Amino acid sequence: MELEIDRLAYGGSGLGRTVDGLVIFVEDALPGQRVVAQIRKVKKHFAYARLTEVLRQSPQACEPRCAHFGSCGGCRLQHLDYAAQIAAKSEQVRDILERIGGFDDPPVEPAIPSPALYGYRNKMEYSFGDVRWLEPDEMEEPQSVPDRDFALGLHPRGRWNRIIHLRECHLPSPRSVEIMKLVQESTGKSGLNPYTTKTNTGYWRFLVVREGVRTGQWLVDLITSDEPKARGEVDALARRIKAVFPEVTAITHTTSRSKAAVATGDEVRVLVGPGYIEEEIGGLRFRISPRAFFQTNTAGAERLYREARALAGLGGDELVYDVYCGTGTIALLMAAQAGRVVGFELEPSAVADARANAELNGLENAEFVQGDAAKMLREGPVWGEPDVIVLDPPRAGLLPDVRRLVPGLGASRIVYVSCNPTTLAADLSEICMNGYRLRIVKPLDMFPHTPHVECVSLLTRR
Ligand SMILES: C[S@@+](CC[C@H](N)C(=O)[O-])C[C@H]1O[C@@H](n2cnc3c(N)ncnc32)[C@H](O)[C@@H]1O
Structure with a gap:
């Protein structure tokens, strides 16, 4: 059906209405667009739809920066002008406080923008996987893609059993991606497989890279299955990371016996440095360990x-x-x-x-x-x-x-x-x-x- 998209709903979908008032959430659609949307699921008071064609572009649309935009689940709003993102977020908070909180005219202020729009994330959690997600250009000749059973990167949106073998990412600073690429290359040649929850076998699980933005310190946490015989491989990788990136001040090896796909573990071995990094905020210094929450x-x-x-x-x-x-x-x-x-x-x-x-x-x-x-x-x-x-x-x-x-x-x-x-x-x-x-x-x-x-x-x- 054809729809006018009048705002961005919390969660990132565009919101339109049918002539009889049914609310339709259209994935990837932007406020100001007129679109053709295909209904996927109908609930009592609303429906979900997929965007199939943009008939009229939004004045707030802009060019996304990342080559993985559209596939990656990491950031979905790069195609919306930043001022419009901010306005939408203020409106969403007000709407949620009214609808869910029952507040009448809640005292919501306009949203405060992020000081940086790219390179702002001080922590990235990259995942290993044994099924590489093929992007549209790779789908043209899938057989030419090497190592389709090895990937390190981020999940495509909504596909928790696939991994995009990341080539770029603009959320952390470029060094984080350089470290991730070195780990991609080394682990890909290691002869050890990525862990898979299908059979609960395989070795490599997650790579966490954390940056102390104000202190220049970096922490790399290699998360693997618990396989003592493979430890030498991790130790060699840690040495390589330290040799190529001397600014990495802490490297840890976390082993996990859990079957869950979460980047935590049972045991932490400190391979380089003190096992944590420091960050400065508001004139104070903070120590951050691999498992501790810290604003990203x-x-x-x-x-x-x-x-x-x-x-x-x-x-x-x-x-x-x-x-x-x-x-x-x-x-x-x-x-x-x-x-x-x-x-x-x-x-x-x-x-x-x-x-x-x-x-x-x-x-x-x-x-x-x-x-x-x-x-x-x-x-x-x-x-x-x-x-x-x-x-x-x-x-x-x-x-x-x-x-x-x-x-x-x-x-x-x-x-x-x-x-x-x-x-x-x-x-x-x-x-x-x-x-x-x-x-x-x-x-x-x-x-x-x-x-x-x-x-x-x-x-x-x-
Ligand atoms: C959003 S973080 C906030 C951390 C901190 N205020 C900051 O800004 O860095 C939430 C914290 O709650 C902790 N947490 C989760 N469940 C908890 C519980 N039941 N009792 C106490 N703390 C909990 C988590 O470990 C995490 O550190």
Whole structure:
């Protein structure tokens, strides 16, 4: 059917309506386009469609930079002008807070753009796979593509069992891609196969490359199956990486016995350097271990944390809880303006980093506790009654227990940092039903050209 696309929905699809009002999400379509779309799935109140032809181009369309655009699942909005991406993200947050959170005219500010539009990602997680995804030009002569059973790169959109053998990527700095290409070449010749979840066999699993943008330090984590006989191959690869890229200050080898396709492991061997890198944010230095969460857009994170600290409205004496604190970034950036900060975090290596970071920065009024947030908040009074609570949960948002417990802790301010507006909306709604008022929501674009959006919000006690 022919459709006018009037906006970009959260998730990155263009949104159009049939004459009788049915909402159609059209993958890859842009606001302002008139398109021909083929319906793929019909639900009660909406349908999903595939873009088959653009009849009228959008004035906001632009030329994508990457050769893999269209196949790669990494960034899907490169063909939309950046100002339009930002406007769409503000609108999406407002819409979600109204629809899911039930807020009437929510106090959403215009989204803050990312300081850099390309080369902004300080961490890339490349995957190995035994089925190489062939791009349109390669499909013309598939038999001429070498090593079709070996690939290192990123997944095509929605195809978790295929890998694009990446030639370029503009999200990290160019050095990350150069390191990945060296690993592509060396592992491809190693005689060891990529791991496959089909049979749970094979060796190479993931390559994680992390950059300390402000410190110039680099970390490479090679993630493989647990096969002691193959370790020599990893050691040789580490030596080669270090020889070609002397700026790589840390190389680790993580082995995994898990059958799941996630870049984590059971055991970490440190092959080069201290096993972690450091980054600078807001004048403080942070140690980051391979397993620890760290915001992937360094300059964007600095802006995010500055906004969060301003919303906390600290006067110097407050007790601040930083729930889901990771390596302690927010807690430590607030410590200088607070009486005391307590960070809560599940991942043990992140807690170790947070404690080391407090010491590294000479901050003595910060403590970090390891464990599940819900369990620890139940014991809340052990750490004192908080004046300010910072929440920065994973994408799934707050667990029901945490949602229930937070309002009962009596803080005068809650600063909620979120990477998922849908769970944010539901959480804010419940916190507001229990004695708080939503004052402000600031979307920030930490992930240009992707559908993701970060938000920082302030709630105050009624
Ligand atoms: C979005 S990150 C925020 C980290 C930190 N605030 C920052 O900006 O770097 C979410 C953090 O929550 C942690 N986490 C996940 N589930 C948790 C739980 N049940 N209890 C405590 N922490 C948890 C993760 O390990 C991760 O470090």
